[in-house]
Amino acid sequence: MMGPKINSRRVLVVARRVVRQLKRDRRTIGLITLAPVFLMILFGYALSGEMAGINLGVVDLGGQDALRDHLATVDDFDLLRLGSESDAERLIVEGRLHGAVVIRGEEVRVLLDGSSPQITASIMTEVKNGLLPLKGLQNGGRMDVGGELEDVEGGWLGGDGIVGGSSGPGGLGSDGDIGICAALGGYGGPGAAPEVVQRYIRGYDLEMMDSVGPAVLGLVVFFFTFITAAISFLRERTQGSLEKFMVSPLSRPEMVAGYLLGFSLFALLQSATTLLVVVLAFGVPMEGSPLTAFGVILLLGAGGLVLGAFLSNFAKTEFQVVQFIPIVILPQVVLSGVWWPLESIPAFLQPISYALPLTYSSDALRAVMLKGAGISEILVPDLLFLVGFFVLAFGAATLMLKREVG
Amino acid sequence: MQEDGLVKGEEFPAADPSQDYSIVARGLLKSFGKLKALNDLSVRMPRGTTYCLLGPNGSGKTTFIRAVAGLLRLDGGDLSVLGEPVHSVNRVYPRIGYMTQHKALYPDLTLRENMEFYAGLYGIEGWERDERISELLEMVDLADHIDRITGALSGGMYQRLSLACTLIHDPDLLLLDEPTVGVDPILREAFWRFFDGLAERGATILITTHLMDEAERCKIVGYMRAGRMLAEGSPEDLKRLAGLRPILRLWVKDPQASASSLAADGLEVEVVGGVLQVRIEEHGRLKEILEGVEPSDLRLVEPSLADAFLRLSEGGSR
Ligand SMILES: Nc1ncnc2c1ncn2[C@@H]1O[C@H](COP(=O)(O)OP(=O)(O)OP(=O)(O)O)[C@@H](O)[C@H]1O
Ligand SMILES: [Mg+2]
Numbered sequence: 048m049m050g051p052k053i054n055s056r057r058v059l060v061v062a063r064r065v066v067r068q069l070k071r072d073r074r075t076i077g078l079i080t081l082a083p084v085f086l087m088i089l090f091g092y093a094l095s096g097e098m099a100g101i102n103l104g105v106v107d108l109g110g111q112d113a114l115r116d117h118l119a120t121v122d123d124f125d126l127l128r129l130g131s132e133s134d135a136e137r138l139i140v141e142g143r144l145h146g147a148v149v150i151r152g153e154e155v156r157v158l159l160d161g162s163s164p165q166i167t168a169s170i171m172t173e174v175k176n177g178l179l180p181l182k183g184l185q186n187g188g189r190m191d192v193g194g195e196l197e198d199v200e201g202g203w204l205g206g207d208g209i210v211g212g213s214s215g216p217g218g219l220g221s222d223g224d225i226g227i228c229a230a231l232g233g234y235g236g237p238g239a240a241p242e243v244v245q246r247y248i249r250g251y252d253l254e255m256m257d258s259v260g261p262a263v264l265g266l267v268v269f270f271f272t273f274i275t276a277a278i279s280f281l282r283e284r285t286q287g288s289l290e291k292f293m294v295s296p297l298s299r300p301e302m303v304a305g306y307l308l309g310f311s312l313f314a315l316l317q318s319a320t321t322l323l324v325v326v327l328a329f330g331v332p333m334e335g336s337p338l339t340a341f342g343v344i345l346l347l348g349a350g351g352l353v354l355g356a357f358l359s360n361f362a363k364t365e366f367q368v369v370q371f372i373p374i375v376i377l378p379q380v381v382l383s384g385v386w387w388p389l390e391s392i393p394a395f396l397q398p399i400s401y402a403l404p405l406t407y408s409s410d411a412l413r414a415v416m417l418k419g420a421g422i423s424e425i426l427v428p429d430l431l432f433l434v435g436f437f438v439l440a441f442g443a444a445t446l447m448l449k450r451e452v453g
Numbered sequence: 454m455q456e457d458g459l460v461k462g463e464e465f466p467a468a469d470p471s472q473d474y475s476i477v478a479r480g481l482l483k484s485f486g487k488l489k490a491l492n493d494l495s496v497r498m499p500r501g502t503t504y505c506l507l508g509p510n511g512s513g514k515t516t517f518i519r520a521v522a523g524l525l526r527l528d529g530g531d532l533s534v535l536g537e538p539v540h541s542v543n544r545v546y547p548r549i550g551y552m553t554q555h556k557a558l559y560p561d562l563t564l565r566e567n568m569e570f571y572a573g574l575y576g577i578e579g580w581e582r583d584e585r586i587s588e589l590l591e592m593v594d595l596a597d598h599i600d601r602i603t604g605a606l607s608g609g610m611y612q613r614l615s616l617a618c619t620l621i622h623d624p625d626l627l628l629l630d631e632p633t634v635g636v637d638p639i640l641r642e643a644f645w646r647f648f649d650g651l652a653e654r655g656a657t658i659l660i661t662t663h664l665m666d667e668a669e670r671c672k673i674v675g676y677m678r679a680g681r682m683l684a685e686g687s688p689e690d691l692k693r694l695a696g697l698r699p700i701l702r703l704w705v706k707d708p709q710a711s712a713s714s715l716a717a718d719g720l721e722v723e724v725v726g727g728v729l730q731v732r733i734e735e736h737g738r739l740k741e742i743l744e745g746v747e748p749s750d751l752r753l754v755e756p757s758l759a760d761a762f763l764r765l766s767e768g769g770s771r
Contacts, residue, residue: 064573071561071562285555287553288557291571294524
């Protein structure tokens with residue numbers, strides 16, 4: 048009974064039917080293409096935009112009392128007094144501070160980690176507000192804070208280099224990658240007003256989005272193929288077509304392979320839209336070959352599909368399929384290093400992490416997209432694990448279909 | 454229940470060597486937990502016949518069909534289908550057409566797409582496929598709906614399409630589990646003519662139904678109860694075996710009084726809804742009866758298959 052020959056014609060017949068069904072299902076198509084976009088935007092902005100509890104270091108080497116006092120009054124800031132700029136730098140690198148303000152006489156240096164546009168904007172705004180009374184005296188006017196903020200964000204989104212690495216050329220109405228410091232300098236002139244220098248400790252880079260983007264790509268594809276496959280296979284069973292297949296020349300591997308083929312088209316569509324959003328809108332780099340990235344995503348999606356086919360055997364209704372989400376999807380969301388490094392996961396949970404396909408796809412996608420890795424570099428262990436997972440789940444799925452014979 | 458000709462597992466008659474059997478089942482056993490769904494069931498189905506399985510809900514008809522289709526792991530007994538023992542039945546799969554009690558259709562595809570899918574599974578392609586599809590849709594009277602979405606069909610239409618899909622590969626053995634549920638009488642008639650035609654061309658059709666008029670059209674009728682074959686034979690045989698005779702319904706002035714006088718003469722009588730019913734033993738006594746009660750009206754009722762089964766299963770444990 049094991050290992051019947053796979054007839055490619057019948058595989059195509061099944062694939063064609065699956066495609067026809069999905070094609071007609073507008074809502075699912077919409078979900079497949081738009082949900083990842085929505086999710087990425089949600090993750091991209093909401094998760095990195097933590098407004099309360101900004102850890103701000105203050106290195107006070109004298110001068111600018113007004114600024115120092117103002118910063119202390121801002122509720123959102125948890126201030127940490129530090130002895131030197133290098134201390135501040137170190138803490139930012141370690142991720143313990145979001146930024147630091149170094150006050151040294153006439154010079155104000157703002158150190159930022161740049162992981163979130165909101166935090167950057169909020170620190171810069173308050174620094175400006177702290178200096179305003181001075182400016183007010185000098186210029187007799189207020190400046191347009193909003194416009195300046197946009198500049199910062201534009202610089203971040205555009206991703207075209209370090210923003211305002213030092214005091215830019217003076218001038219009003221500056222735009223593009225000239226930072227706030229430059230604008231302030233322009234307003235104040237070289238007189239009594241302090242010079243504000245903005246420094247990004249990690250460059251403009253969105254550390255969060257860069258590492259999360261590739262991993263979320265895998266998560267999204269895995270989730271959708273898993274759920275759609277589980278429900279489709281459940282329907283085959285409840286509507287009686289599975290029984291008909293078993294009295295037809297169609298073998299179980301042919302059926303699962305047909306589904307794989309039909310679904311791969313939609314997985315491709317989905318990974319393409321997600322990839323576009325991640326790369327174009329969020330500026331996550333694509334150092335390696337997009338084809339390799341597609342390959343990894345498809346392999347992962349195939350694993351999700353056969354896992355769904357396998358688990359559908361344990362569900363009696365679609366409602367019960369949905370109950371698999373907390374069991375199958377959530378652990379992968381939490382434990383597979385999508386959001387935070389595996390090392391930060393408690394040691395006793397790490398063995399689970401290393402058994403999850405998403406752990407390996409995240410690693411592989413990061414390697415390809417951020418470091419430009421080729422297939423040979425992600426072969427061990429990532430691709431090997433993903434292939435192994437797929438083969439195992441494929442076998443389990445076809446074996447379970449046999450259980451239908453009761 | 455020991456009348457001659459009644460088939461029970463232990464008295465399974467020897468096979469007729471001249472006969473070509475599509476299904477031979479002997480002593481089939483299948484339990485679901487404590488429930489014995491097939492309890493020593495023996496059946497033999499000659500090639501080219503229409504065989505009707507009757508029996509109350511839960512009597513094991515679907516279970517038997519699933520066993521024949523190779524979808525059941527039997528607890529015991531021998532089963533061979535189209536000459537192959539059932540454990541290797543996958544070799545004959547392409548020659549079986551199985552219509553499940555579920556409809557096995559994809560509601561989001563059109564009728565044509567559903568049929569193309571099943572045709573594809575059997576490797577039927579090109580013009581042969583298109584011809585077959587239009588021929589079958591014609592038969593089930595759905596040709597006008599070919600490009601409609603299947604989910605939008607009415608219940609009976611759904612059933613008809615399911616039948617058409619089952620017939621797509623022109624199977625030698627048709628397993629039809631209640632194929633006419635919800636189908637209107639005119640189409641049912643068409644179906645049965647089609648089945649008869651298939652049987653004439655050598656196909657074997659195993660069909661389950663709860664409709665006696667359909668059973669009457671079959672060559673062989675098997676009556677199942679609690680996983681056993683209670684009675685089997687042609688509809689006429691079964692009526693004869695059940696010892697059924699025509700019933701004379703008489704409208705008389707005083708049914709009770711007439712009933713007791715006829716009963717005194719040794720006749721089997723009953724009063725149903727104010728009408729006197731007499732079972733006719735021999736036609737010679739007809740005149741005597743009529744003269745005795747002077748009915749205002751009368752009707753002679755031939756026994757039905759339903760009566761036969763009621764009779765046959767009297768005393769049989771349900
Ligand atoms: N997979 C199963 N698991 C448990 N019990 C089952 C299973 N399949 C059938 N049965 C039981 O076996 C008995 C026979 O069922 P079956 O479906 O063969 O009846 P049937 O004669 O086809 O009835 P109907 O006329 O309602 O279609 C029923 O009591 C049913 O509950
Ligand atoms: Mg049934």
